[in-house]
Amino acid sequence: MNSTTVPKTAAEVFPQKPPEKGMFISLGPQHPSTHGVLRVAITVDGENVTSAQPDIGYLHRATEKLAEKRTYPQIIVLTDRLDYLAAMTNNWSFCLAVEKMLGVQIPERAEYIRIIVGELQRIASHCVFLGTYGIDIGAFTPFLVAFGRERERILDLFEEICGARLTYNYIRIGGVMADTPVGWEKKVRDFVKEMWGHITEYDTLLTYNPIFMDRTKNIGTMTPEMAIAWGVTGPNLRATGFRADVRKDDPYGLYSKMKFDIPIGKQGDCWERYWVRISEMRESLKMIEQCLDMIQPGEWMAKLPKVYRVPVGEGYGHLEAPRGDLGFYIVSDGSPSPYRMHIRAPSFINLQALQQLIVGWKVADVIAILGSVDIVLGEVDR
C-alpha cells in the first residue's frame, strides 16, 4: 500500500454510495459468521468479490493502556481477555517477557505444566476453530462434537487446576499458580488417549468429506511471499509451505527437549489451513504424552518477593500461540507497573491479509476464507 493513498476518513474507506458496478454488502458487525463483532465491507459484482475492507474496533478495551496502571501480576488477568479461546498461552507469553526482564529461573515442574496446559489449550482452541469452521461451511454436527464434547473435557481439566474455565490466570510470573491436583495427570493421559480417536473421527466427519474438500480446496490460496509481506504467522503461514514455528525457531520453556514435527501445507488454501491445524492437534498430543512421561514432582513456583520492581529497560517475549506468533513488548521505568506495553496480536495481523485474500473469490468463499484464517476479535481489537 502506498502511504500517500491511505484513506483518511471512514467515508473514504466505506463509501456510502453504491459502487459503479455490482453491489455493496456490509458483512457484519451482526452476522452469524464473522465470529464476533467484525465488519467486512465487501463490494460484489454478481457473486464475485471486487474489494474487501475489514472494519475493526467494535471490541476495543484499551488493554495496553490499562496495563500501564497495574502491577505486573495484575496484568496477567488482562491478558486472559485478549484471545479468550487461548488464555493460557496469553498468560504464558506475558510471563515470558517479564521473566526475561527479571531473570528468574523457572522450576522444571512448572515448565512441564506450562507445556501441558499450553498444548491442551492449543487443542481446545483448534477444536473451536474446527467446530465454527464446520458451521461456516454448513456442517452443524462438528461444532457440537468438537466444541461441545472434547473442548469441554479440556475445560474441565483446566477447571480442576485453576478453578476457571475461560479466563484462567494460571500461569504466573515465575511459574504456575498451583500444583496440579492429585490424579490430574492421569486424567490428562486418559484424555490424550481418547483424543487420538476423536481426531480420526473429525477426519471422517469433516476433513476428507468430499463436499468439504470441494468447498475449501484451491480456495483462498496464499503464497508464502504474500503471507510474509502481510506478517501472517502461525498455521496460516505454515499452510503456505513456509516452515516457521516459534517453538522450533526460538525455543522457549522446555520446547527444545520436545520431539515434534511442524506440519506444513503446499499452497496455502483453506483446506490446508484447516489441515495444518488438525495435524497440529496430533503433534500437541505427542508433546503432552512426552511431558507426562518426563514430569517429576517438585516446586512449581520460583521464589519471588511479594512486590517486585522490574529493572529499567525493555523486554520482549513471544511464543507460538494457537493463532500465530503472540508477543508482548514491555518497557519498564523501574516502577511496579510497566511504562508501556505492546501486544503483537497474531489475529490482528492475520486479519489484515484478508483484504487481499478475499478479493476475486465468490461470496460463499468469503465465509470459507474468513473462517479459515481463524481470528478472535478479542485479540484483534484488544
Added chain:
Amino acid sequence: MFELGPALSHLFQVMRSFATSHGVSPVLAILISKIIQTNIIILLVSLVPMLLVYAERKVSAFMQARLGPMNVGPWGIFQTLADGIKLMFKEDVVPSGADWWVHFMAPVVAVAPVFVCYAPVPFGQGLTPVDLNTGVLFILSVSGISTIGILLGGWGSGNKYSMLGGLRAAAQLVSFEIPRVLSVVPVLMWYGSMSLRTIALAQQGRWFNIIPKWFIFYPVIGQVAFIVFLISSVAETNRTPFDIPEAESELVAGFHTEFGGMKFALFFLAEYAYVFLASAMATALFLGGGDGFLLPNGIIPSWIWFLLKTFAIVFLFLWFRWTYPRLRVDRLMQFCWKFLMPWSFVNIALAGALVLVRMR
C-alpha cells in the same frame, strides 16, 4: 388387521345415511362430509411438521452427542407445541423498508400449495383422498408454486441478504425441478399411469416369493431414478447440503431473515410438509406404497407400512442434513446440470428399452 380406509369410508357412509334420514338434503350431507375429509388432510399437514420438527431435534441431538429437548413433557415431546404457541404470540415485525403486501403474502403463497399437494397421496388401502389421474404431475407442478412464495419473501423484505437468498432460491429450485420430474418419468413409463394410487398398487407381488416388486428393486433404472429423485427432493426442500437459499453462515437466514413469529412458522411448516410429501411420494413411487414385506400380508395394515417407509425416508433427509456441509452455488448448479440431468436422461432411455423388451 385394522385397515383405516374401509373403516373411514364406512363411517362416512353411516354418518351420511344418518343425516339424510333426519331430513338433511343429500347434497348438503355430501358437501359436509367432503369438508370434514378436507379438514382431516389439513390437520394431517399441520401435525406432520410438528412431529418432524421434534424428530429432527431428537435425531440431530443423538447425532451430536446431546439430548435435545427434554423439559416440556416426557422426553420433551411437547416442545414443538410450546414453540408453536410461542411463535403464535410473537409480535409480527415488518421492517420499515419492506413491501407490506409482499411481505404478508410470501408465507401464505409458500404454504398454501402444500395442502393441495397432499390430495393425491395414497396413504394406504382406500386412503387416497382424491385419486387424480395426473397425480404425480399434479404434485410436482403445484409444489412449484411455493417457489414464488420464497421469491416474494426475498423481494418483500427489503434486505440485500433476503434478496440474494431469493435469487439463489429461484435459480436452484428451477434447476432441480427438471431432474426431479425426469427421474419420475421411468416409473410413469413402466406402470403406464400418473396416478400415485395405481402406481403404488401395481408394485404388489414378489419375485421368487422373496423380493418385493417395488420399483426400487428393478435393476439399474429403479436405483438411479430413486437416487436422483431423492437428491433433487432434498434440493427442492432447501435442506442441507442444498440449503443455499437460506445458508445461515452466508446470507444470515436467506429469504426468511426478516420473518418472525407466525410468518416464519408458516415457512417452516411448508418446509417440513414438503419433506414429508417428498418422502411419501418416494414411498408410493419406489417403495411400493402400503405394500408390506417379510411379514405375511394383513398383519400390519397398509397405512402403517406406508408411514413406516415414509418416516424411513424422512430419516434419510435428517441424516443428510446433520452430516454434510453445504455445497457452493456454482457447484450445486454443476451437480444438477452435469450429473443429475444426464443420468436421468440415460435412465429414461434405459427404461424405454426395458418397456420395449416387456412388450415383445
Added chain:
Amino acid sequence: MTLYHGLALSGIVFSIGVYGVLTRRNVLGILMSIELMFNAANIALVVFNRYLHPGNLWGQGFVLFVITVAAAEAVVGLSLVLAIYRNLKSVYTENMNLLHG
C-alpha cells in the same frame, strides 16, 4: 358457461394483453402482456376443443405447443432483456434507440 362465454373471456383477456403491449414502457411488462395474449389464445383453443371436438385432442395438443414456444420465447426474451440491461442500465423501450444513428 357455454362455448360463447369461454370465447368471450378469451377475447377480453386478449384485448387487455394488446393494451399492455402497446402501453408498457418496460420491456418486462411487454413480455408479460405477450404471455397474457398467449394464454387468451390457449383458452380459446381449449374451449373449442371441449365443445366442438371433444373426441380428438388436437386443440389441447396445440396448447401444449403454444406453452412450449412461450417458454422458449420467454427465455430468449428475458436473456435479451438482461443483456440490454447490462449495457444500457435501463429496461425502458425508449432508451433502446442505438439504431437511431
Added chain:
Amino acid sequence: MSHLPSLVFYAMSAALILTAIGVVTMRSVFYSAVSLVAALTVVAGLFLLYGADFLGAAQVLVYIGGIMIIMLFVVMLSQRPHDSMERQTNDQWFRALCLALVIGISLVRGFRIFINQMVSTVVPVPTSASLGRLLLGDMLLPFETVSLILLAALVGAVLFGQDKKS
C-alpha cells in the same frame, strides 16, 4: 349442484380479467409479475374446468414453476430504486386503449356466431394417455420441431446471457 361449474366459471373469469388488468396497469413491475402469476393460475384452473387435466398441470409446471420464476428473477435483477416512482405507461395509452377496446369488442361480437352453435355434450375423460398418443402419432413432426426450437432457445439464451468480458 348443476350450477356449480357455471358459478366457478364466472368467478374464475372475474378473477382472470381483474388480474389481467392488474398485469397491464400495475405501477410496479414486480406487482404486475405477481398479478400475472395469479392470472396464469386461474387459467390453469379454467383448463381443469374444461376437462384438460394434463394441460392444467403442464400450465402450472411450465408457466408458474418455470417461466414466471425466471421472469421474477429478471425483475429482481433489473430493478433500480427509483423505478417505482416512474410512470410505467407511455404517452400513447389513450390510442392503445381505443385500439384494445375495438379489438375486444369486435372479438366478443364476432364470437356471437357461436352462440347457437351445436355443442357436443360428451363428458370429458382423462386426457393424458390420448394426448401422449396424439403427440407421438399424428403430431410427431411438430413435436420434434418444437424440441428443436427449445434447443435453439437454450443455446440462444446462454449466448445472450454471457458477459462479454468473460
